[in-house]
Amino acid sequence: MRHGHDADGEHTSSRRAFIRTSSVGMTAALVATSAAGAALAAPVSLVQEARVAGRPLAVTPACDGHETPAATEGPLFKPQSPERTDFLTPAVRGVQLDLSGIVYDTACKPLPGSLIEFWQCDQNGDYDTAGFSLRGHQYTNSRGAFRLRTIIPRDYWGRWGRRAPHIHTQVQAPGGPVLVTQLYFPDDTQAYGRNFAALNASDRLLNRACTITLAGPQGGYTGAFDFVIQTTAT
Numbered sequence: 288m289r290h291g292h293d294a295d296g297e298h299t300s301s302r303r304a305f306i307r308t309s310s311v312g313m314t315a316a317l318v319a320t321s322a323a324g325a326a327l328a329a330p331v332s333l334v335q336e337a338r339v340a341g342r343p344l345a346v347t348p349a350c351d352g353h354e355t356p357a358a359t360e361g362p363l364f365k366p367q368s369p370e371r372t373d374f375l376t377p378a379v380r381g382v383q384l385d386l387s388g389i390v391y392d393t394a395c396k397p398l399p400g401s402l403i404e405f406w407q408c409d410q411n412g413d414y415d416t417a418g419f420s421l422r423g424h425q426y427t428n429s430r431g432a433f434r435l436r437t438i439i440p441r442d443y444w445g446r447w448g449r450r451a452p453h454i455h456t457q458v459q460a461p462g463g464p465v466l467v468t469q470l471y472f473p474d475d476t477q478a479y480g481r482n483f484a485a486l487n488a489s490d491r492l493l494n495r496a497c498t499i500t501l502a503g504p505q506g507g508y509t510g511a512f513d514f515v516i517q518t519t520a521t
Contacts, residue, residue: 350389350391350395350513350515351395352393352394352395352515353393353515354393354515354516354517355458355466355468355496355497355514355516356468356494356496356497357466357467357468358467358468358469358492358494358497359467359469359492360457360467361455363406363414363416363455364406364455364457365406365416365419365422368404368406368419368422368423368424369419369422369423369424370423370424370425370426371423371424371425372423372425372433372434372435372436373435373436374405374420374421374422374423374435374436374437374438375436375437375438378420379409379420379421379438380409380410380438381409381410381438381439381440381441381478381479382410382438382439382477382478382504382507382508383436383437383438383439383506383507383508384435384436384437384438384439384507384508384509384510385434385435385436385508385509385510386434386435386436386437386454386499386509386510386511387432387433387434387435387509387510387511388432388433388511388512388513388514389427389430389431389432389433389513389514390403390427390431390432390433390458390460390513390514390516391431391513391514391515391516392460392515392516392517392518393515393516393517393518395515397427397430397431397432398427398431398460398516398518399427399428399429399430399431400426400427400460400461401426401427401431401433401458401459401460401461401516402424402425402426402457402458402459402461403425403426403427403433403456403457403458403459403514404423404424404455404456404457404458405422405423405424405425405435405437405454405455405456406421406422406423406454406455407421407422407437407440407453407454407455408421408440408441408443409421409438409440409441410438410439410440410441410478410479411441412440412441412442412443412444413443421437421438421440437454439452439472439476439478439479439508440452440453440454441478441479441481442481442486449486449489449490450490450492451471451472451483451486451487451489451490451493452471452472452476452478452481452483452486453469453470453471453472453493454469454470455467455468456468456469456470456514458514458516459516460516460517460518462518463516463517463518463519463520464516464517464519464520464521466514466516466517468497468514469492469494469497470497470498470499470512471487471493471494471495471497471498471499472487472498472499472501473498473499473501474487476501476504476508477504478504497512499511499512500512
């Protein structure tokens with residue numbers, strides 16, 4: 288079953304089956320980091336690439352030690368998603384997005400082995416609640432880097448009115464607390480004939496600090512977002 292409505296209710300920690308204890312998390316992280324490093328081929332954050340090239344970054348800043356803002360989880364999170372870095376299948380159609388970045392701690396140190404969960408709606412504004420289309424988790428590699436191959440999601444109507452296109456995320460350092468947030472898209476994004484500027488302006492839940500930096504759209508977009516998370520509970 289697919290649902291096009293995200294009620295954006297309060298998140299419940301009991302639903303997060305992937306939360307690890309420190310000892311189990313560190314063991315899993317060491318194994319996952321090796322596998323992720325080989326799978327991701329140690330990608331460099333697009334944000335870092337842009338900085339080296341001297342290109343301006345209008346939205347995503349350098350790590351300044353401030354934690355990435357949290358957001359509501361919504362009701363459509365599903366535990367036990369598959370581990371993967373590519374959401375594209377023959378059944379998934381839409382404007383392609385290659386998203387990458389780094390997970391840092393609040394001292395701006397990259398965090399290898401961090402767990403990142405992604406879930407989103409499709410090009411029609413529908414979430415897959417029967418299966419795991421456009422859902423998955425991965426671990427950052429030895430450089431704290433991640434990469435996700437997916438599509439730009441569509442807007443849809445929910446409890447809070449029309450939601451601007453966004454990607455749900457949960458990010459967790461081994462044994463640390465979970466950051467739940469949502470990633471948004473710049474006003475000039477071009478996809479599905481939608482007016483992203485108007486959609487962003489009308490979304491009461493949108494946080495501009497969580498906007499992905501995009502380049503494109505020739506043949507699809509490349510995007511970047513760096514997370515800054517806590518590694519111990521406060």
